[in-house]
Amino acid sequence: MSAADSVEPPAQGRLRFWVTLGGLLMTTALASLDNFIINPALPLIVSEFGGLERLSWVMTAFMLASTVTMPLYGKFSDIHGRRALFTVSITFFLLGSLLCGLAGSMLQLILFRAVQGLGAGGVQVLAMTTMGDIVSPRERPRYQGLFNLTNLLAGIAGPVVGGAVTQVWGWRWVFYINLPIGALALAVLWFVLPRRLAHRREHVIDFPGIALLVVGTVSFLLLLGALEGTRAASVWEMVVMTLACIGAFALLVWQERRSAEPILAVGMLANPVFARTVLSSAMIGLAFFGSSVYLPLFFQMVGGLSTAQSGLMLLPHVIAGTAVSLIGGQIIARTGRYKAPIVGGMALLACGFFCLAAVTRLELGLPAWIVSCMMMGAGGGLCMPNLMVALQNTVPREDLGLGTSSMQFCNQLAAVAGVGIAGLILSQQIRANALAWFPAERVEEVVSQGAVLARTLGPEGLSRLAQVYENAFLVNFAMGGALTVLAALVATRIPQIRLSERIGGGPAPARTPEAPVAAR
Numbered sequence: 001m002s003a004a005d006s007v008e009p010p011a012q013g014r015l016r017f018w019v020t021l022g023g024l025l026m027t028t029a030l031a032s033l034d035n036f037i038i039n040p041a042l043p044l045i046v047s048e049f050g051g052l053e054r055l056s057w058v059m060t061a062f063m064l065a066s067t068v069t070m071p072l073y074g075k076f077s078d079i080h081g082r083r084a085l086f087t088v089s090i091t092f093f094l095l096g097s098l099l100c101g102l103a104g105s106m107l108q109l110i111l112f113r114a115v116q117g118l119g120a121g122g123v124q125v126l127a128m129t130t131m132g133d134i135v136s137p138r139e140r141p142r143y144q145g146l147f148n149l150t151n152l153l154a155g156i157a158g159p160v161v162g163g164a165v166t167q168v169w170g171w172r173w174v175f176y177i178n179l180p181i182g183a184l185a186l187a188v189l190w191f192v193l194p195r196r197l198a199h200r201r202e203h204v205i206d207f208p209g210i211a212l213l214v215v216g217t218v219s220f221l222l223l224l225g226a227l228e229g230t231r232a233a234s235v236w237e238m239v240v241m242t243l244a245c246i247g248a249f250a251l252l253v254w255q256e257r258r259s260a261e262p263i264l265a266v267g268m269l270a271n272p273v274f275a276r277t278v279l280s281s282a283m284i285g286l287a288f289f290g291s292s293v294y295l296p297l298f299f300q301m302v303g304g305l306s307t308a309q310s311g312l313m314l315l316p317h318v319i320a321g322t323a324v325s326l327i328g329g330q331i332i333a334r335t336g337r338y339k340a341p342i343v344g345g346m347a348l349l350a351c352g353f354f355c356l357a358a359v360t361r362l363e364l365g366l367p368a369w370i371v372s373c374m375m376m377g378a379g380g381g382l383c384m385p386n387l388m389v390a391l392q393n394t395v396p397r398e399d400l401g402l403g404t405s406s407m408q409f410c411n412q413l414a415a416v417a418g419v420g421i422a423g424l425i426l427s428q429q430i431r432a433n434a435l436a437w438f439p440a441e442r443v444e445e446v447v448s449q450g451a452v453l454a455r456t457l458g459p460e461g462l463s464r465l466a467q468v469y470e471n472a473f474l475v476n477f478a479m480g481g482a483l484t485v486l487a488a489l490v491a492t493r494i495p496q497i498r499l500s501e502r503i504g505g506g507p508a509p510a511r512t513p514e515a516p517v518a519a520r
Contacts, residue, residue, distance in 0.1 A: 016192055020134060021143065023188035024127040025150050027090065030182055031123040032151045034062075034097075034116070036158025041171035048171075049106040057110045060225060065117025067412050068217045072210065073122030074129060074405020075263045078398060082130050083193035085122055090186045093119025097178040116175075128388060129404045130193070137393040138499040141332040144385035145325035152318045159311075206259045209252060213263060216248030220413065224420040265399065265406040273394040276494045278407050281387040282414035283487035284346065288380050290418030291353065291480040292317070294426060294473070295373070301469040302360065303369070304462070313373065320374040321381030328382045336499040338390050339491070342383045346488035349379025353481030357474050379484075383491075393499050422476055429472035437464040 042058065077085040096116025103109040127147070135143060165173050223241040256266035268274040295317070299310035328341050352375030359368035388407065395403035431444075 017134065019188060020130075020192045021146070023185050023192065024130055025146060026181060026185035026188070027086070027123045028127045028147055028150045029154055030090075030093070030178060030185060031066075031120045032154035033158050033161070034120065034178065036154060037162035037165070037174055037177075039159055040163035041166045041174045044166060044171045045106075045109065049109070058106075058113055060221065061110045061114040062117040062120065063416065064218055064221055065114045066121035067221065067409065067416070068214050069118055069121030070125050070409040070412060071213060071263045071402075071405045073125050074401035074403075074408075075261070076401075077122075077126055077129060078401040081193075082126055082133065082401075083190060086126050086130075086189050086193065087186065089119045089122030089126060090182050090189075091119065092116070093123065094179055094182045094186075095119075097175045097182070101172040101175040125401070125405045125408050128408065129401045132392045132397075132400045132404065136499075137389060138336055139333055140392065140499075141329035141338070141386060141389050143329070144389060145322060145329050145381070148325045148381060148385055149322045152322060206255070206261050206263050209255045209259055209263045212248045212252040212255055216245055216252055217413070219245035219248060221416065224417060227420060227424055262402070264409070265395075265403050268395065268399075268403060268406070271394060272493070273495050273497060274391060274403065276490055277387050277391045278410055280342075280346075280487045280490040280494070281384070281391075281407060282410045283483055283490065284349070284380070284384060284387075285411045285414035286418035286421070287353070287480040287483040287487065288349065288376075288384070288418070289415040290422030291476055292376070292380075293419050294422060294476065298469070298473050299369075302466050302473060303366070304466065313369070316370045317373040317377035319377070321377035323381070324378040325381035325385055328386065332386060332389065332499070337496060338386050338393075338499065339494055339496045342386050342390065342494070343488055343491045345379045345382030345384075345386070346484055346491055347379070348375055348382065350481045350484040350488065352376030352379055353477050353484060357477040357481070360470060360477075361474065387491075389499070390494060390497075394497060422480075425479070426472050426476055429475050430468055433468040433471045437468055 038058070045058070073085050073089060093116055096112055096114075096119060099112035100109055100116060103112055131140060131143065131147075161177075162174055165177060219241045223238060223245055226238055226241065252264065253266055256262040256264050265274070269278075295314060296310040299305045299313045303310075305313065324345075328345070332338050332341055352372050355375060356369065356372035359365075359372055362368075388404070391403060391407050392400065
């Protein structure tokens with residue numbers, strides 16, 4: 001997107017900039033909130049429709065559709081412009097929301113959630129890409145923390161809002177509530193974003209790449225669901241899914257290297273900044289989300305806290321992450337250097353993991369847990385948004401959507417894999433530890449219904465149950481810390497490139513005697 005077609009940067013058009021930013025944050029909140037707001041409504045949906053065995057597909061269908069479409073939105077937005085693709089994504093999301101509210105069976109709800117996911121896949125990708133269009137890489141860190149804050153608040157508010165809406169108006173309004181918010185966001189973005197790119201080019205659609213992307217992603221997510229136990233699968237089915245996943249992604253890499261219009265930025269892996277940023281970001285996603293999702297369970301089973309108290313224990317994590325993200329963004333915007341904050345954030349995150357394991361083993365109590373969680377939140381808030389800043393700074397502006405969506409696609413797969421793998425390891429560790437404390441016939445109850453079982457046990461039984469879960473979580477935290485250390489080692493190899501002060505993607509051009517920089 002040319003400077004002429006870009007929304008003015010803050011110094012030139014503050015009102016239009018802040019209106020645009022507000023629209024982007026609304027769309028980000030819309031997609032993030034939908035991942036959490038539905039959870040309290042699921043029991044009522046099952047009671048009305050039945051089909052408990054297919055309940056996991058309400059979430060799986062959404063996840064499949066949104067993950068697969070991420071790279072497509074990024075690529076096509078480079079060709080047709082952000083506004084056109086925002087219109088498509090938000091329209092699909094709102095149509096899916098309306099149909100979900102009108103669903104008359106579990107099968108219909110699953111299909112309509114897939115429609116909703118087709119739109120959700122583009123919302124966050126396009127929001128982050130549009131930030132690259134309207135803010136220079138040098139100024140971008142100042143605003144990345146706002147997107148982090150939006151996502152974190154959505155994660156906290158989602159279950160609360162979902163529970164309140166379900167109780168007062170019924171579960172269908174969990175979907176209807178998206179309609180006015182989404183319509184307002186679309187109206188704002190339609191008004192402020194340009195119609196198309198200034199340099200629209202001829203293109204061909206990479207249909208083989210799209211097909212391989214769909215097959216590989218679907219196989220990966222289905223295999224992960226089978227490993228987690230959320231869906232039944234025979235050994236042969238798992239072998240087929242594994243081979244399909246590996247084969248499809250291997251062919252996808254080959255196809256994208258030879259394609260004139262790739263949908264994944266495989267060719268950019270030759271750029272060391274791009275390759276190492278994507279790799280370290282995926283490793284952080286594996287570690288961070290794989291452990292953070294299970295923190296409430298840790299506080300309940302090991303610390304004996306209530307559900308509400310365990311939720312409140314996440315607040316220091318969120319507050320520290322948001323505050324450090326905003327402060328770090330200001331520092332990077334002033335210095336133009338992103339590498340030290342990225343590596344420092346990863347080091348802080350690793351210390352948080354190891355400290356949480358240590359203070360738990362030493363039984364130092366609640367204050368030590370809070371400090372450890374703050375370290376984890378601060379580390380994640382410092383490194384994760386600035387990895388995107390580093391990547392967008394090196395991507396050519398005409399491929400900004402392609403590069404951004406490729407990284408977010410890898411992050412999405414890594415986050416989902418992190419949650420699944422951590423849950424699998426956690427359940428196996430609980431099962432192994434429980435055999436030393438409980439009768440063999442009660443082991444599965446300890447694994448799958450620990451919170452329910454805790455209500456029936458006396459003081460000695462509760463102590464044993466807490467010890468079982470504590471030993472399992474120590475392994476989880478240690479693995480998260482070790483993976484974060486590896487990510488930090490990769491990040492130390494990211495070349496430091498001065499953040500550009502131009503609107504759009506790509507590094508600033510080198511200054512030469514033949515091409516002096518114009519006076520400001």
